[in-house]
Amino acid sequence: MTPFDFTRRALAAAALVSALPLAALAQARDPVRIGLVSSKSGVFAQQGEEVIRAVQFAVEEANARGGVDGRKVEVQVADDEGTPDAGRKAAEKLARDGFNLLIGAIPSSISLALGPNLERWDAAYFVVASKSDKITGDSCKPRMFRTNHSDAMDIAMIGEWAKGFKEKSYATLAADYVWGRDSAESFARAVKAQGKEVKLQLYPAMGTKDFSPFIAQLKEANVEAVWVAETGRDAIAFVKQAQEFGLLPKVKIIGHSLLQNFMIEATGKSLDGTPGNLTYSPDLDNPRNKAFVAAWRAKFNRLPTDNEGLAYNGTQVIFDGVRLARSSKPGDVAKALPGQTLDTIYGSAQLRAADNQLVIPNLVGRAKVVDGALRPVVEQQFPPALMPPASPACKLAAAG
Numbered sequence: 001m002t003p004f005d006f007t008r009r010a011l012a013a014a015a016l017v018s019a020l021p022l023a024a025l026a027q028a029r030d031p032v033r034i035g036l037v038s039s040k041s042g043v044f045a046q047q048g049e050e051v052i053r054a055v056q057f058a059v060e061e062a063n064a065r066g067g068v069d070g071r072k073v074e075v076q077v078a079d080d081e082g083t084p085d086a087g088r089k090a091a092e093k094l095a096r097d098g099f100n101l102l103i104g105a106i107p108s109s110i111s112l113a114l115g116p117n118l119e120r121w122d123a124a125y126f127v128v129a130s131k132s133d134k135i136t137g138d139s140c141k142p143r144m145f146r147t148n149h150s151d152a153m154d155i156a157m158i159g160e161w162a163k164g165f166k167e168k169s170y171a172t173l174a175a176d177y178v179w180g181r182d183s184a185e186s187f188a189r190a191v192k193a194q195g196k197e198v199k200l201q202l203y204p205a206m207g208t209k210d211f212s213p214f215i216a217q218l219k220e221a222n223v224e225a226v227w228v229a230e231t232g233r234d235a236i237a238f239v240k241q242a243q244e245f246g247l248l249p250k251v252k253i254i255g256h257s258l259l260q261n262f263m264i265e266a267t268g269k270s271l272d273g274t275p276g277n278l279t280y281s282p283d284l285d286n287p288r289n290k291a292f293v294a295a296w297r298a299k300f301n302r303l304p305t306d307n308e309g310l311a312y313n314g315t316q317v318i319f320d321g322v323r324l325a326r327s328s329k330p331g332d333v334a335k336a337l338p339g340q341t342l343d344t345i346y347g348s349a350q351l352r353a354a355d356n357q358l359v360i361p362n363l364v365g366r367a368k369v370v371d372g373a374l375r376p377v378v379e380q381q382f383p384p385a386l387m388p389p390a391s392p393a394c395k396l397a398a399a400g
Contacts, residue, residue, distance in 0.1 A: 032068050032328045034059065034075040034318065035094030035123070037114075038104035042082025043232060046262050047106045047307050051128065052077055054304065054311035055103060058319075061295060068319045071328055080105055084113035095121035100330050101318050104311065108132030111144075118143040124321075124330035128314035129279075129307065131179070131257075136355040138393035143334040145356040147314040147344075151179055153387045154256065154277060155186045157362040160382055161277075162190040167224035167252065169197045173214060173238070174229035174256075176203035183229035183256045199223050208234055211241045218247055225252040231260075239267045249273075259376040261305035264367055271367045272374055278363040280309030280345070281378045289345040306376070313345050317358065338396070354390035362386065 036055050039048030059073045067073060076099040080087030087110035091102055100123035105111050111130035118125055118141055127135055127146040131154070135146055170191055174180035181203065188198045200221040202214050215238075218226055226247075230238050235258055242248045248270060255276030264271050282293045282303040292312060296304045304312065317337070322328050325336035339353035346360040362382040367374055 029069070029071045030328050032071050032073040032319070032322050033099040033101060034073065034315070035091065035097075035099035035102045036075050036077045036104045037080050037087060037091045037094060037102060037110075038077070039082045039106055040077075040079035042080075044082045044106040047129065048080075048082075048104070050262070050305050050307035051104050051106065051311040054308035055315050057296070057299065057308075058312050058315035062319060069323045069326060069328075071322065073319075074099070080110050082107065082110075084109045088113045088117065091123070091125075092117065092121060095123040100124070101328070101333065102126065103128060103314055103318065105130060108135060111135055112139055115139055115141045115144045118330075122330060124334045126314045126318055128310045133391065136357045136394060137391040140355050140391075140394035140396055142356075142396055143330060145317065145334075145337060145351065145358070147317050147358045148310050149279060149360065149362065150357060151182065152391075153362060155182060156386050156388050157277070157364075157382045158183075158186045158256075159190040159193075160386060161364055161380070162187065163194070164380075165191065165196075165225070165254070167196070169199055169223045170225050170227060171200040171202070171218055171221050171223045172198065172227040172229070173202045173204065173218065174227070175231065175234060176205050180229045184227060187227045187229075187256075204230075204234070204238075206234065209237055211238045212245060214238075215242055215245045215247050218251065219245075223251065225254055227254050227256065228258055229256040231257050235263055236266045239263070239270050243267075243270045259365070259367055261307070261375065264374055264376070269374060272369065273366060275364065275366040275379075276376070278306065278365050278376050278378060280304075280306045280313070281363055281365065281376060282309070283378045284346060284363075286345070286347045288343055288347070292345050303375070309345060316344065317342060317351070349384070352390060353396070355394040355396060357390065359384040359387065 038051045039045050059075045062068050062073045078090035078094050080090050087105055091114050102123050102125040106129045108130040111127050114125050124143040128148055131151045133150055133152050172184035174184035204214055253274050259276035320342050321333035321337045325332040337351050341350045350359045352359050363378050365377045365379040368377045
């Protein structure tokens with residue numbers, strides 16, 4: 001072959017590549033394979049359905065734009081059944097099948113079961129709903145990232161938020177495990193520091209179906225407001241019975257993790273006017289969130305729920321990691337993300353290198369009727385500066 005022929009063929013090949021559409025280039029690179037492990041059955045099935053819908057929406061949206069970093073995005077779904085053992089098995093199968101950018105579990109117990117296995121599975125895991133401090137504390141892992149609020153972030157905000165409360169006497173009702181007790185004690189310290197009274201603190205066991213004895217005690221305590229830290233079916237049962245037995249609307253309820261969309265829908269108008277903290281809101285005023293909400297409305301003719309916002313946000317962080325790494329390999333993505341400042345639906349946010357926690361503002365608001373529907377509405381934001389520093393129990397720096 002003459003030098004002229006070689007040059008001519010090289011130019012022809014270059015011209016052919018440049019003429020390829022974006023879709024063809026996306027096919028040429030290794031795809032982004034997401035393993036979506038969430039609850040299709042079990043106690044968290046409703047939240048899981050929302051998470052699955054949002055991740056699939058984000059994948060479809062990315063592919064319609066030519067993929068991520070020129071890569072097609074693929075997703076495979078597995079049911080974690082709401083339990084750590086089933087979740088670990090489902091995640092392992094996804095990872096072994098090559099869908100090793102994992103996302104989607106609701107309870108912290110499942111997220112904590114996945115973390116120790118990520119290196120062995122050659123996977124990375126993105127936490128979008130689990131709040132346990134252990135995830136970014138003594139159980140943190142270089143390949144595990146949290147894109148939602150931690151318990152510590154919520155609790156750090158309580159003291160500042162409580163400064164605006166007008167009531168003088170309170171009670172607390174909180175789930176009888178670490179999160180519930182931490183929440184109730186943090187609230188009690190905050191209002192006592194203001195010279196206010198906490199007359200009664202109750203801790204119903206997880207899985208309580210009959211709250212009537214607790215409601216009777218709350219009524220007898222004759223307080224102006226009750227701090228409620230209950231979630232899931234327990235929270236729904238309490239709210240319904242609080243109205244049935246006359247606690248609501250006589251006594252004000254202040255909710256910690258109570259104002260979730262599915263809880264409001266399950267309790268009718270019972271939570272109308274109730275204040276509480278929020279995990280995500282379509283009201284967030286930034287270009288990225290506005291674009292997300294508009295696209296979601298166009299497809300589903302409604303606003304995204306809190307769980308849908310959380311899951312969409314986490315999926316975008318995966319995509320950011322792929323772009324930064326110029327690779328879809330979990331190890332590369334996990335190395336590229338720590339310390340980066342990302343454009344999220346919460347606004348500009350840093351993924352803290354010390355513990356792989358996304359540093360986002362805390363939100364509080366109340367349930368209000370907007371456009372004929374009762375939903376959580378943001379009334380106040382607390383800046384990320386309020387959140388505590390990374391736990392010294394997390395040794396990511398040493399692991400890196």
